[in-house]
Amino acid sequence: MNANDPILETLNLVKEFKGFVAVNGVSLKLKRGSIHALIGPNGAGKTTVFNLLTKFLAPSSGMIFFNGVDITGERPAQTARRGIVRSFQISAVFPHMSVLENVRVALQRRLGNSYRFWQPENSLLQLNEHAMALLADVGLETFADTLTVELPYGRKRALELATTLATEPELMLLDEPTQGMGHEDVHRVTEMIRKAAVNRTILMVEHNMSVVSSIADTITVMQRGSVIAEGSYAEVSANPQVIEAYMGTTDTALQGAH
Amino acid sequence: MRLTTYVYIALAALAVLAPLIGLYPVFVMKLLCFAIFACAFNLLLGYTGLLSFGHAAYFGAAAYTTGYLVKTLHWTPEVAILGGMALAAFSGLIVGAMAIRRQGIYFAMITLALAQMLYFVCLQLKLTGGEDGLQGVPRGNLFGMLSLSNDTTMYYFVLALFVTVFLLIRRIVHSPFGQILKAIRENEPRAVSLGYDVERYKLLAFVLSTTLAGLAGSLKTLVFGFATLSDVHWSMSGEVILMTLLGGVGTFFGPVLGAGIVVALQDNLADKVGSWVSVIIGAIFVVCVMAFRRGLVGEAQAFFGRKKKTA
């Protein structure tokens, strides 16, 4: 396989919900090693695309190739094991497990003992060191023993990122990683993403245009289920169709970027 | 933590001494059988988050199997118990494979419907004795040597198995597998996105639960010497739910306490108030669900302010 081949490619993805077309003929090519942003007004179909790519939803038609392999018919967990791991728009943690345990759940899969109901729990202790290192990367090492539900929101998102990274995904899908965060947290998470992007590909949905403009290599703009523009930040932000799409909504993020 | 340790020591002493201090062994054995049943059920409801409404099927299927193997084929009790458990495991695998993808009430409905089918099969078949069930099942000799016809001997056999099951469930909950079960209960889509085939984990938990429910049914047949339609009846499925919720779902000791209360009420009230016992138990259930959501043990834990770091 050529390093210039796209890591992920979709062909004419369509998702219809009882007559409503949420995703309409989306064809994407993700360049290996890049940070690719998916933007668009509310309801454009961004999360639905994520659900299709990770198999949480089956497409009505179209195909998905990962590293040249057709994965359209795979089960979600299978796709995750292949190396496409997602985060969720609303923070997805295991609330009544400790922060350390959250990351350990992700690490545990590689140990291959997850069906062993007769094995004592301390067989998982060997993962602690690795888990602590991952927590340190996102500044959570002092919270290791905290019950996750007690973490402030921004920290939960950081934990989610650490958990996703623990699976060492080849392609990481982040659905609005900075949503609902204060200024400082946004900055911290942006830096974490930049760091995480070394040696992997990232596809992220993001409403915050200053984040998008600072880290995304390529931007795809969606509106009402279809792709209306693609290119660098300078290209898409000058595109009249994109400007119109954003002006038609209350979303002022694009203008606020500069 | 220390308090629970003392409670466990006291209970263990009581259990070991029970026959010596004049507790009626058959009563305690009945209690222990239902405690095993409720603990098995709790593994599913409390630690996996699945509500099966047909757990009597596995209890009853194993009860009949063990009865048949001992009475007709003259197998030794321990092998007959394993036979009962194997059938319970196998039926659990089949039912689980059909039901596990369904959520919530649909899962409950499928397990109930399949359990009702088994009830009618047991009612019709010659093998199971129709309305009479299997009567006069001997207890036989353990490993072909140790006679279980003595109630005290049988009692210690049942107690040993109960302790094994209790410890096994603790181990399952605190194992690498248990950790994933917990993750699934906490956030299923996240567990999927991390690459876990959640249905397979649920199915394994389901089969473990039905297998242990089978052990309870097999033991019950040996203790009383019969297996009847009431073992596969839907009301038996209801009873185990009641026991678990009453004692405290998702706690280790709750189902044991719940089983103890229900069995004690049934035995003590049945000859005094007749079938009103169902009404009384029903009323207790309603009060319990409305006032003590977490069950007796769950409420006690909350009261003593202990953080449920385990469970």
Ligand SMILES: Nc1ncnc2c1ncn2[C@@H]1O[C@H](COP(=O)(O)OP(=O)(O)OP(=O)(O)O)[C@@H](O)[C@H]1O
């Ligand atoms: N399961 C579903 N059933 C029916 N309609 C759905 C479903 N999921 C999404 N939709 C619809 O599809 C459209 C696209 O939704 P989607 O969540 O993908 O938008 P989005 O681009 O992620 O928006 P946001 O920026 O608000 O997160 C919306 O109109 C939504 O109501």
Ligand SMILES: [Mg+2]
């Ligand atoms: Mg969305």
